[in-house]
Amino acid sequence: MIAESDNLIIVPRRHFGRIIGAAVVCLALAAIVRAFAVGQIEWNYVAEFLTVQAIMTGLVNTIVMAILAMLLGIALGVVFAVMRLSANPVLSMTAVGYIWFFRAVPALLQLLLWFNLALVFPTIGIPGLFSFKTVEVMTPFVAALLGLGIQQGAFTAEVVRAGLLSVDNGQYEAAQTLGMTRLKLLRRIIMPQAMRVIVPPIGNEFIGMVKLTSLASVIQFAEILHSAQNIYYANSRVIELLIVAAIWYLVVVTVLSLIQGRIEAYYARGVAAPAQR
């Protein structure tokens, strides 16, 4: 029996399912490409509007808003994550309440609430010191920043909390033993390790945020979708301008994904390092 195997030929297994699957996918892709090529899209308009002034301004506004809202979200997220883990019940319950509320209410609705804050509070300020008319303060930019940043903070808080909990208790003890105060310990020892767990989901959320800024078009914030809409209201090239906006979102998100990879590699140091004993 065993000797027989010497002069037997092995016939590789045929993956018929995979071959058929690949063929179907290729056909579908070809059909989609053809549809767009013969469809009612004037690609020269797409090229023409890709870099016009209004679109460029919109692109910059989108990027700036995404970055600022994300920074606000991360700052709030860290603060509320630490509060949530606090032994003080007032602090931790406040954090729970914040996360509950701002995660539950849709982002679009929150934007509208902030933008229309003047209906609730005609003026804002500290009584006797200063006060402003809410309508003047709550510009589309400010409303978008607050709406997007604060709701982002609620999501980020949960991500940061998971990151903090992922760090071994022995790390806290070793840092305490060195005589570190709580803040220094979080900043120097715990956070850098938590970042390994925090960065990938935050990268995702950042990409989500880039797209979420498009919601701000409803409150007249001049981000890229709003700019594209303004142009197509004038020239009726609806699809072409939507494609222009889509292209820019693809570009921004692609760049972000590349940066995310770099950051992840940075925080994985010491863990993913090559073993050489």
Next chain:
Amino acid sequence: MTDILTQTALSEVRTVDPDHLAGAPLVLAQKVEKQFGTLKVLKGIDLAIPKGEVLCIIGPSGSGKSTFLRCINQLERIDGGALWVSGERVGYHREGNKLYELDDAAIARQRRSIGMVFQRFNLFPHLTALQNIIEGPVQVLGEPAREATARALALLERVGLADKRDAYPSQLSGGQQQRVAIARSLAMRPELLLFDEPTSALDPELVSEVLKVMRDLAETGMTMICVTHELGFARDVGHRVAFMDQGQIVELGDPRSVLVDPKETRTKAFINAVRH
């Protein structure tokens, strides 16, 4: 020397007010109690450790050895009795007959002079060996990075790991990690070093390299409290050995009398069990 200490140090210091005591022992414990919920883990520990002494603590699992060490550097808070390190009351500040709980910064300051070496090393995985060692001096003591680095390199040399300065903990063996951890503690220039079973997470062939570093350290006159299952080490290096059981120090004396010729039956039983 050790005989005099065991017999007199305790009774002597107890007659004086330890808050105002010159030349007090480096560590003084009086009736220290600790409980987790309803479980009494320390039931009145009395102990005086003079500067330069190496005290080894042995005892069965769950007897409260780790808990006692953790109370000394305030990873746990004691529920009764009192502790002093370097003549300073641990965790409290006394004014008249009132004891004020220390705040975060003051507790951190008290911990600086106490080094601790853990069973599971607890090196910072995101920092290299060198960075692990200079983290405390630079961040806590405010030492200039260059100075701290020079000292760290000397310490790495001393624990025999000069060539591993840029290795991350994940690239080091257990024994090497533990030696870096010892160097990290030493970088803080501690007055007291606590060891909590520093070799029990190590493969047998790596134990001796860590014990050698500890032995060398003892010879420099460092005050050390070592919880250990290495009875040989306790006998050779310890100035005194304490046997703990069920939250109490059952027997305390020079290594020979405790390890070779114990008086208490519980000590005898433990040593026989470990030996065989």
